[in-house]
Amino acid sequence: MKRSENQDQDNDVKALLNRLQGPLIRYALQITGDLESARDVVQDTFLQLCSENCAALNGHLEPWLFTVCRNRALDVRRKEDRMNPLSETTAEPNSDNPDALVSMEQTETFQSALKILETLPASQKEVIRLKFQSELSYKEISQVTGLSVTNVGFLIHAGLKTIRQTMLAQAREDSRILRRIK
Amino acid sequence: MRLDPNDPRLTAYALGELDETEQEAIERDLLHSDAAAQQTVEEIRETARLLKEDFSSEPGLKLSEPQRSSIELKLQSGKGRSLFSPSRGLYAAGTLLAAASLFLVVYLKWSDSRKSLEIAVDIERNARIIGKGGMPAPSVVHPPIQKEPNDGMSNPKQEREVPHGQVLSPASGISGIVKDASGAVISGAKVLIRPHGISHETHLTSDPSGAFHARNLPAGSFDVTVSSPGFKTFSQQVRLKANDELRLQTQLQVGEITQTVMVTAASPSLNTNASSSLSASSSHIGQSGGMGGGVFKQIHGLSAFNRRSQSMQYDSEERESFRDKGRYHQDFNTEAYDRLVDNPFLRATQNPLSTFSIDVDTAAYANLRRFLSSGALPPKDAVRIEEMVNYFAYSYAGPKNSDPFSAQVEVASAPWKPEHRLVKVGLKGREIAQDKRPPSNLVFLIDVSGSMQPPNKLPLIKRGLPLLVEKLTENDRVAIVVYAGASGLVLPSTACDHKAKVLAALENLEAGGSTNGGSGIQLAYDTAIANFIKGGTNRVILATDGDFNVGVTNQGELTRLIEEKAKSGVFLSVLGFGMGNYKDSTLEKLADKGNGNYAYVDSLQEARKVLVEEMGGTLITIAKDVKMQVEFNPALVGAYRLIGYENRILRAEDFNDDTKDAGEIGAGHTVTALYEVVPAGKEVALPGIDALKYQKLVGATRESKSGELLTLKLRYKEPDGATSKLMQFPVSDRGTGWAQASRDFKFASAVTALGMILRDSPYKGNATVGSVLELAEAGKGEDKQGYRAEFIELVRAAKQLVEGRRVTD
Numbered sequence: 001m002k003r004s005e006n007q008d009q010d011n012d013v014k015a016l017l018n019r020l021q022g023p024l025i026r027y028a029l030q031i032t033g034d035l036e037s038a039r040d041v042v043q044d045t046f047l048q049l050c051s052e053n054c055a056a057l058n059g060h061l062e063p064w065l066f067t068v069c070r071n072r073a074l075d076v077r078r079k080e081d082r083m084n085p086l087s088e089t090t091a092e093p094n095s096d097n098p099d100a101l102v103s104m105e106q107t108e109t110f111q112s113a114l115k116i117l118e119t120l121p122a123s124q125k126e127v128i129r130l131k132f133q134s135e136l137s138y139k140e141i142s143q144v145t146g147l148s149v150t151n152v153g154f155l156i157h158a159g160l161k162t163i164r165q166t167m168l169a170q171a172r173e174d175s176r177i178l179r180r181i182k
Numbered sequence: 183m184r185l186d187p188n189d190p191r192l193t194a195y196a197l198g199e200l201d202e203t204e205q206e207a208i209e210r211d212l213l214h215s216d217a218a219a220q221q222t223v224e225e226i227r228e229t230a231r232l233l234k235e236d237f238s239s240e241p242g243l244k245l246s247e248p249q250r251s252s253i254e255l256k257l258q259s260g261k262g263r264s265l266f267s268p269s270r271g272l273y274a275a276g277t278l279l280a281a282a283s284l285f286l287v288v289y290l291k292w293s294d295s296r297k298s299l300e301i302a303v304d305i306e307r308n309a310r311i312i313g314k315g316g317m318p319a320p321s322v323v324h325p326p327i328q329k330e331p332n333d334g335m336s337n338p339k340q341e342r343e344v345p346h347g348q349v350l351s352p353a354s355g356i357s358g359i360v361k362d363a364s365g366a367v368i369s370g371a372k373v374l375i376r377p378h379g380i381s382h383e384t385h386l387t388s389d390p391s392g393a394f395h396a397r398n399l400p401a402g403s404f405d406v407t408v409s410s411p412g413f414k415t416f417s418q419q420v421r422l423k424a425n426d427e428l429r430l431q432t433q434l435q436v437g438e439i440t441q442t443v444m445v446t447a448a449s450p451s452l453n454t455n456a457s458s459s460l461s462a463s464s465s466h467i468g469q470s471g472g473m474g475g476g477v478f479k480q481i482h483g484l485s486a487f488n489r490r491s492q493s494m495q496y497d498s499e500e501r502e503s504f505r506d507k508g509r510y511h512q513d514f515n516t517e518a519y520d521r522l523v524d525n526p527f528l529r530a531t532q533n534p535l536s537t538f539s540i541d542v543d544t545a546a547y548a549n550l551r552r553f554l555s556s557g558a559l560p561p562k563d564a565v566r567i568e569e570m571v572n573y574f575a576y577s578y579a580g581p582k583n584s585d586p587f588s589a590q591v592e593v594a595s596a597p598w599k600p601e602h603r604l605v606k607v608g609l610k611g612r613e614i615a616q617d618k619r620p621p622s623n624l625v626f627l628i629d630v631s632g633s634m635q636p637p638n639k640l641p642l643i644k645r646g647l648p649l650l651v652e653k654l655t656e657n658d659r660v661a662i663v664v665y666a667g668a669s670g671l672v673l674p675s676t677a678c679d680h681k682a683k684v685l686a687a688l689e690n691l692e693a694g695g696s697t698n699g700g701s702g703i704q705l706a707y708d709t710a711i712a713n714f715i716k717g718g719t720n721r722v723i724l725a726t727d728g729d730f731n732v733g734v735t736n737q738g739e740l741t742r743l744i745e746e747k748a749k750s751g752v753f754l755s756v757l758g759f760g761m762g763n764y765k766d767s768t769l770e771k772l773a774d775k776g777n778g779n780y781a782y783v784d785s786l787q788e789a790r791k792v793l794v795e796e797m798g799g800t801l802i803t804i805a806k807d808v809k810m811q812v813e814f815n816p817a818l819v820g821a822y823r824l825i826g827y828e829n830r831i832l833r834a835e836d837f838n839d840d841t842k843d844a845g846e847i848g849a850g851h852t853v854t855a856l857y858e859v860v861p862a863g864k865e866v867a868l869p870g871i872d873a874l875k876y877q878k879l880v881g882a883t884r885e886s887k888s889g890e891l892l893t894l895k896l897r898y899k900e901p902d903g904a905t906s907k908l909m910q911f912p913v914s915d916r917g918t919g920w921a922q923a924s925r926d927f928k929f930a931s932a933v934t935a936l937g938m939i940l941r942d943s944p945y946k947g948n949a950t951v952g953s954v955l956e957l958a959e960a961g962k963g964e965d966k967q968g969y970r971a972e973f974i975e976l977v978r979a980a981k982q983l984v985e986g987r988r989v990t991d
Contacts, residue, residue: 013257017250025243035243043249050256113229114236131197132230133237138199150190157193164229 017046020062023134024069030126031073041072063140066130070144116163124159127152185215187222196226247521354422357395358430360388360408361557368392368434371410378403401426408432419635433556519563520767522828524943527860530819535834537811538827539844540609540853542799543773544792545758545782547573549766550940551972552784554979560940564766567937568826568855574933574969576852576926578610585909586805587611587847591894593915594923596858597931597957598938598947603859603915606927607812607894611804614849621657622719622801623675626688627706629726631666634693638784639760643725646757646789648685653797654678661709662687665702675713703740707747714751717902719801721753722776725783727760728769740768744776745843751902753846754778755800757792770829777806777846795967799848805898807844807906810855811837813893817886818915821860823945825934837897840906847898854930858945859891891915929961929970936977939984951981 021042028038045068049057057064117125130141138156142149185192185208194200195208212220245253360371373386373394386394388408401424408416416432528536546569553560581588588610596604626647634640651660656679662672673687706722714720744754754776758769766782773780779800781792792800809832814822824831836842847853890912897906920931936954938946955977962970 014254017245017253021245022242025245026240029243039243039245039249043245043252046253047256050253112236113232114240117233117236128233129237132233138194153194153199154190156197157190160193160226160229161188163233164225167229167232168225 013046013049016049016061016065020065020134023129024065027066027126027129027134028069028073030122030129031070032076037076038073041069041076044072045069060140060143062134063136063143066134066136066140066144113163113167116166117159120159120162124155124162127155128159131156185211185219187218192219192222193226196223197230251521354399354401354424354426354428355395355397356399356404356406356420356422356428356430357393358432360392360394360410360432360434362434368410371408371432371434374405374407374409375399376405376407378405406430406432408434410434418637431556519561520770520829522563522566522941524938524941524945525824525826525828525831527821527823527858527945529821530814530816530862534814534816535811535837536814536822536824536857537809537832537834537837538824538855539830539832540808540810540847540855541568541827541830541845542572542847542851542853543569543770543780544573545766545770545780546570548782548784548788549758551976552782554976554983557979557983559980559983562941565937565940566826566828567934567941568830570937571826571854571856571930571933572852574929574973576608576610576854576930577963578608578852578926580610581612585612586898586900587808589894589896589909589911591911591913592924592927593891593913594918594920594927596947597920597928597953598935598949599858600920601861601864602947603861603891604920604927604931605857605859605892605913606930607810607855607857608926609808609847609851609853609896611799611847611849611851611853614798614802614804616653616798619798619802620718621659621715622654622721623659623710623713623715624654624719624801625661625663625675625706625710625722627663627665627702627722627724627726628691629666629702629724630664630691630693632693633727634760636760639727640691640693642759642783642786642789643757644688644691645786646783646793647688647723647725649790650793650797651678651681651684651688653794654681659713659715660684661706661713662691663702663706663709664691665705666693669702669705671705671709675709703743703747707750707752710752711750719753719803720751721755721778721801723755723757724772725757725759726769728758728766741771741775744772748775748777748843753803756780758782759784774845775843777803777843779846779848791967791969796848796850799851802849803846803901804849806846806901806903807840807842808847808853808896808898809837809842809844809906811895811897812857813895814859815886815888815890815892816862818862818889818891819859820862820864823858825856825858825945826937827855837895838906840899840904856930856934888912889914925961925963927961928957929963932958932961932977933973936980940980951977951984955981 024042024045025035025038028041029035032038032041045065048068049065052064117128120128127141127145127147130136130144131138136144138149138152141147141152145152147155191200191204191208195205200208212223244250356375358373360368360373362368369388369392371388371392371394373388373396375384375386375396377383377400384396384399386396388394399422401422403419403421406416406418406420414434416434418430418432420428420430422428543566546564546566549564550560550570553564578590579588590608590610592606592608593603596602628640628643630640634643654660656677658678659675660673660678661675662684664670664672672691673684676683678684703722703724706724710720710722748754754773755778756769756773756776758766758780759782770780772778781788781800783789783792811834812822830845832842832844845853892913894911894913896909898909899906920928932954935946935949935957936951937943939949939951939954955974958970958974958977962974965971
């Protein structure tokens with residue numbers, strides 16, 4: 001007695017759901033800024049997957065999921081923006097904030113890579129998450145975001161550099177403090 | 183060509199994003215470049231690793247259950263064909279191996295200097311990641327030295343020992359937290375880990391947080407023994423795979439015969455990247471005192487360059503994921519429960535009929551007891567209130583006439599919402615004396631797959647089933663079928679005047695291999711049918727943890743098989759054993775479809791209850807397809823709600839449809855169902871429906887003014903019958919307060935209230951664990967077997983846990 005192919009597919013989609021729901025929700029959250037709508041976006045994404053011809057997606061299923069997720073999330077954000085014209089006054093979670101690094105508190109010497117990431121421009125944040133959290137390749141990220149591969153490479157390079165240098169500066173600062181204590 | 187450290191290609195190279203020719207070009211250029219470029223590559227890789235580590239420590243976000251079900255629903259109706267590629271491998275782990283310590287040179291100065299300093303835990307962790315100078319002393323006897331070949335990429339000055347040797351080690355580990363029955367940690371417990379066949383023992387002592395962790399163990403089988411003065415010694419055989427982290431939850435019992443062992447043997451995470459950080463953080467548990475098991479996630483979340491204090495400030499998503507304390511357990515095991523939604527209130531005018539199939543299963547209570555006594559709240563979906571209520575026997579009078587069972591109804595106010603009425607319906611099956619018991623033809627179908635090895639599975643079965651065999655007589659026959667990778671008849675049907683033969687066959691069972699439940703079930707039914715006793719008890723007794731992993735694993739196919747077999751007149755009893763990969767949902771469905779009952783056995787006492795004390799009920803079915811339908815009188819009832827039985831609801835028209843399968847009652851069984859009723863005139867917060875435009879509700883009948891609250895209707899078939907018989911009882915409400923109600927009423931409502939609290943039901947009213955305790959004590963009564971006293975103990979255990987849940991909310 002062997003399992004039907006449909007059963008296999010169910011299991012595949014379920015496995016995919018288990019594996020990618022976290023990264024996808026987090027990705028959508030970056031765009032929508034709201035957890036509930038991020039969940040809805042991911043639900044919609046998987047519902048669409050169910051009605052898709054999976055054979056045709058074979059090999060680029062993950063970028064496909066992220067692309068659909070991204071487009072849905074952007075739709076949601078656009079709709080939200082239309083519906084809440086006053087929300088501009090509140091803090092926009094997605095806005096690029098080039099001054100954030102400068103305003104970072106000097107007293108807090110050690111920062112997690114994640115915290116530094118949060119201070120980066122949204123475009124860098126997005127590709128870095130896709131690269132290191134969702135583990136997509138440059139090429140796949142380019143498919144998802146519509147940026148060129150070179151552009152993706154540059155954004156990741158620039159983002160990593162900021163994170164790296166901030167951490168190194170912190171480490172030097174820390175060792176200086178430690179020496180002083182001694 | 184010299185490479186500029188600022189060249190984006192360097193990042194692409196470090197991350198393995200270049201194709202071969204570009205990669206070679208960069209490598210060539212790197213040789214000619216200064217150290218800065220090489221260092222940049224290492225820095226980039228290290229940063230990438232830290233980012234990944236941080237990402238993996240972010241709380242996992244999940245879809246809500248309804249969202250998930252909607253996807254699964256769509257899947258079932260979907261038509262697409264699957265040709266998925268195998269899941270992408272990990273992002274090249276090789277680049278991590280190449281991470282040389284050039285980047286770390288910067289830190290060496292201070293990491294040396296820090297040795298003499300009292301440094302906060304997190305800095306020490308940073309040091310561990312930064313270089314070997316900061317590596318904390320291992321808490322185990324095996325030194326974690328793993329030589330890795332130098333990979334040519336790294337600087338010649340580099341230490342030959344890979345800085346993350348511990349992290350990248352292929353060896354496995356065993357860790358755990360030693361607790362007592364109340365969930366308090368035990369420090370100073372002696373832990374002995376002895377590999378089979380090798381005389382190299384590992385001795386550990388649990389630290390102040392009860393934790394122990396043995397690293398760098400080879401793959402293989404081990405005996406783990408935990409002892410502490412005043413407690414019964416805990417021992418457990420475990421099998422360790424390469425690169426596996428086994429986490430034991432060792433619970434020491436005071437002066438008890440049974441051992442409660444919580445083993446969660448699943449590899450805690452899916453990728454080696456995360457599991458390596460897991461073992462790293464586990465080692466940390468051993469180092470720092472005062473961290474209980476509950477903060478494991480938190481420790482896991484700490485990472486290099488990360489100075490979040492222990493009182494981490496969670497953002498809202500993180501808080502959400504910490505809300506459910508039970509989650510800590512759920513994350514790491516594979517127990518399966520189907521989703522359960524509380525029955526809502528229904529208006530008597532719109533839905534005057536409530537129809538459901540009775541249920542004598544008790545598994546949910548025993549399972550719940552297992553959770554509570556191990557110091558965890560059960561998953562909400564594991565709490566089936568009707569099974570909790572039906573675990574207890576109530577003192578209902580048996581039938582006086584020839585009916586197979588009697589019915590009695592009691593109405594009083596609902597303790598958790600005094601303005602509501604609580605209607606308790608009790609059924610009592612006719613008792614059948616031991617000597618009047620019809621001859622029986624039993625087939626033990628025993629799961630002997632590898633997952634059945636723990637002492638609370640096969641070894642418990644081997645001690646439990648003989649209790650039943652001892653009670654059997656020469657009129658009874660027993661056969662034993664086992665199943666694992668293949669299934670086989672261990673003992674052909676044997677009359678029980680040869681008890682020794684049966685007992686010896688049981689004794690010789692051993693666990694090993696995978697599980698093919700499907701063909702075992704087939705063989706067991708075939709054996710039962712071949713030895714069918716007309717007018718007797720013909721029953722397959724399935725003992726398993728329900729983890730069918732080969733053969734018919736499709737639940738639908740399995741239940742269809744059972745349903746098909748049930749038509750032969752052979753009944754099914756399902757005994758669920760063990761925990762960890764316990765498949766509650768599968769087992770309940772099997773028993774449902776197989777005209778059977780389902781009990782969860784977690785101790786020898788429980789085996790005795792199910793197999794000896796309730797032997798009649800378990801073995802002898804006196805009525806089958808028992809359905810209950812209640813018609814509420816809208817003149818007195820505004821709305822009502824059936825408590826529990828969520829997965830037993832039938833359509834009103836199924837009541838009179840004899841082809842619709844329903845539950846069975848065994849000899850001496852009691853079945854209890856509760857309705858919460860909102861009296862007419864009292865408003866209920868119900869989503870209202872607009873008044874109809876074209877018709878108004880037809881007037882009431884004369885009977886509606888009779889003062890009757892409801893009419894109880896029951897249908898059942900004789901065990902070998904095909905047509906159902908109907909019983910009807912009108913019920914009136916005398917307006918009794920719950921304080922004046924019977925003990926059974928109080929006790930059943932206490933059990934119900936606890937269930938609603940554990941399910942965090944929206945209908946729990948003002949029920950608190952404290953009020954449950956009072957109610958249960960008032961309803962305890964004689965309690966010869968001590969089951970109600972045990973419940974009261976459980977309520978006490980639940981009190982702390984539920985209050986803890988409120989704090990974390």
